[in-house]
Amino acid sequence: MTQNIYDNEAFFAGYSRLPRSIEGLEGMPEWPALRALLPAMAQLRVVDLGCGFGWFCRWAAAEGAARILGLDVSERMLARARVETAPGAVTYRRADLEQLDLPAASFDLAYSALALHYIEDLEGLLAAVHRALVPGGRLVFSVEHPIYTAPRRPGWVESAGGGPGDGKVWPVDAYLDEGPRRTDWLAKGVIKQHRTIATYLNLLIRLGFALTHLEEWGPTAAQIALHPHFAVERERPPFLLVAAVR
């Protein structure tokens, strides 16, 4: 079973207060870049892996997707998603993404936002996604960027020099040592899986996907003008966005 940190009381309370939980897609600064990787949604059959509160599922329904299946391991998140979603194209289902079981060739788009870096058996999950997509079907996902997940001691440090141009640096180590990383984000002992960019991409290629776009996301100048504290995220990208076609 996937670590179900979202049903941890402290984590859920903290997560629920994040801008992306209150404002939905508009509270995700990487959403415009992720949306740009998506096909036109009209008539698509869509699965959302790690749907959370259902913001993307509702957006897809509003954009005219034919059928949207939202999967998540957290009962609490699904409960809120169901309350906030009008009857129609969206179905929510509790699912352990480590044991994903979907009918073959039944989806045009698989989407996942910031969920896959919690998955231990990523190859098993992506193989199931490949089977579930029709030929020509799309996979679009975001994960925490490997530069972000690598360090043994993540966190900005002040550059020692003190000269002009000095500022915060991100202390990368252990980049090539893949595996679990324990962090205290919102709750103690959240386990994420660090993988290199090469591992993500070679896995997709080996399974028969063709890579169509990679984005190492950082805030735009317009976003930094609105939210000056975003600026530091350009020093090292927090998110990796991937688009591929079956």
Place this chain on the structure above:
Amino acid sequence: MTQNIYDNEAFFAGYSRLPRSIEGLEGMPEWPALRALLPAMAQLRVVDLGCGFGWFCRWAAAEGAARILGLDVSERMLARARVETAPGAVTYRRADLEQLDLPAASFDLAYSALALHYIEDLEGLLAAVHRALVPGGRLVFSVEHPIYTAPRRPGWVESAGGGPGDGKVWPVDAYLDEGPRRTDWLAKGVIKQHRTIATYLNLLIRLGFALTHLEEWGPTAAQIALHPHFAVERERPPFLLVAAVR
């Protein structure tokens, strides 16, 4: 014209003393990984972009390649390459890779080792490579890894904590700010071009290449056993290896 640092006296002297200049491919720890990305060489028409002293060209000839064109901007390097290469399949030619001009559909393999991060107009070069390859032709190259080239002040720093597991960290900043980086490697003011992984890959995809493999290279356990000072390179990969097909 490409910055021709290799014809700088101090740089050339320093470069000539590197293990990879004395021992050739055997002095390149990333060579086994790069070789693993290459097709069988027998009968291939090969171009080497930045051939240096011609080690790869001679290897390709020994492996049975039909015709090998070695291109480099440095007259000094080509002079030594010509002296050390027996008459046969290899031709060396001085060329500015910023102005690459090759006949269409005339090569089965384009190879480049640690040269493309000096190129300003990488799109122009890769477009020329795409035209020069036959359909199904291969592009295999290595560059300095973007994590390696990004920092404003590259160089290992000691982790501040002092606790168990502490050691050297690589201070990443400016990762998303692409463009020139001035370093003092072998000579003062060597200019390299920092690009993100996404920029390299999206450029290839846009030009019509399909990515077949990505490697963020670090030394193997066997290499570290032989050369213990290599170990630190696993903290952040020094090289990025890319294989693609036209």
